[in-house]
Amino acid sequence: MTYQNLKLELDGRIARVTLARGDKLNPLDWSTVKELKAVVARIEAAPGIDFVLLTGEGRSFSAGGDLDGYIRLYRDPAAFQAFLDDFFAMLTGIEKARAIWIAAVNGVCVAGGIELLLACDMGVAAESAKIGDGHLNFGQLPGAGGSQRLPRAIGLLRAKHLMLTGELLDARTAERWGLVTKVVPDADLMAAAGAWIAGMSAKSAVGLAGAKRLANLTLDTPYEEGLRREIAFVHRYATTEPDATEGLVAFKEKRAPRFGTPRKD
Structure with missing residues (x-):
């Protein structure tokens, strides 16, 4: 199967998923969400894949939704509901998957991007990463589980701070708050995630x-x-x-x- 918006590489027990629209900051538009949903199902059905490394191409993990696409969806309530259902199914699929999903956060991770991060099991961030909710900066609300996963991850007060202010945290602050568990130099991001996988590979x-x-x-x-x-x-x-x-x-x-x-x- 070929994908238009992402890359999938299978290497033994490891699947590498890269959002591949770096020129657009890797938006989570409907077509990308559908591809991610298909990839989640494909990986879950594949015997022997125990780890998934998820990252973004270029200078962004994901800057969230495609605003022009949202405007079109808002004018078609049935289509917008179908999009939300696909987004929900994709993130829930990651959360409940047998495989361990590791987010390697490079650059901007905001709105739908943070919702994707929160669905993963572990997160490592590059020092240049900026992480936040950001929906209200454009009059939007989180609709892919962010309002529920964020308080569970970092506590209610901090979650409301990020949701209400739209502030983007630097990587070190995001680590202190519990959005990721490690921060490394940009050049070491993929190696750090790979080291986690290598360590876990020795386990059952x-x-x-x-x-x-x-x-x-x-x-x-x-x-x-x-x-x-x-x-x-x-x-x-x-x-x-x-x-x-x-x-x-x-x-x-x-x-x-x-x-x-x-x-x-």
Whole structure:
């Protein structure tokens, strides 16, 4: 499958997704959202892809929506609803995916761009990155989950500050606030994300997916129910997944674990 607005590279356990309209600051227009939605589904269906590295071409991760496109969509309520549904499905797909999605934030990350970042599991930013909400700077509101994911990520007061002021944070401030977990020199951005993947590649793929799933319970599950679901999930994992036993045996035998091998007993 060929894409007009992004690039997809598959390399073993890693998929690299690059928004490829750098001349336009990588807008998240409807066609791009549809392509991203298709890529999310393709990666999720592909066996053996455990990590996705997401970035933008040129000097922007993504500056958000295509304003001219929005004007046209606003005049067609049914089409605008379909666009919002596709955007929701794409971001929710990333959030709930088995694979670990890592955002490598280069340059401007605003409006729809921050909504895309917030759906990912981890984020590293280049020192030159600028990250914020920015919707109200143009009389808009977040419509792809930003108003819900942002307070969960950085707290209600800081989220309202970004939404109401439209301020763009520098990379170091974004790190302190919890929008990304690491800031590196621009030239080291992709290497830093790659180092995260290399470290996680030594871990159990089933365990990684399970840890992501458990953490995501906090998004929509009451506390006590989440605790009960954790117990049920971990019981099933420990008693049915070979990697759980292999990790303990490897520790006991003072060797590196060999995850992904079938249970012998």
